[in-house]
Amino acid sequence: MAQTQTKVLTAHVPLPLAEKVDLMAQRLERSRGWIMKQALSAWLDQEEERERLTREALADVDAGRVIDHQAVQAWADSLSTDSLSTDTSAPTPR
Template sequence: MNTRVVTAHIPNELAEQIDQLAERLDRPKGWIVKQALISWVELETKRHQLTLEGLADVDAGRLVDHASVDAWTKNLDQSV
């Protein structure tokens, strides 16, 4: 696998947390940062996909009007 070095300035507190995790997990700091970045990229990719799906629903007219949502939430209060 080809790799590349990426440099970032992070707050000291976060760096210390990474140091502690590396020690506790007996893993290199680079491994911890890599895992964190993988998770964040996957989350952002999913969030972007869901946003695109939501916008496609809007474009297709698959909407619920405010009055219907308001009535539904008021009904929730009554069912408790």
């Protein structure tokens, strides 16, 4: 099996955070390094997804696929009224 190259990273963290890492490592019977690797990987995945969604949203704006504020406000207001209208479908982009 091929061995993955690694690099040591060092970070100063507040004691309460370090204690949480240690407790989680003990509870899961894993090393502190394993916990840190999982946490860092999850955070990076989350940030990459946030960036992807932001780029996608900006592309929608550039392409004119937007809903104006008044339409959204009217839809939101319709959700809280006791009117007989049952159409509470969200507005669609132009």
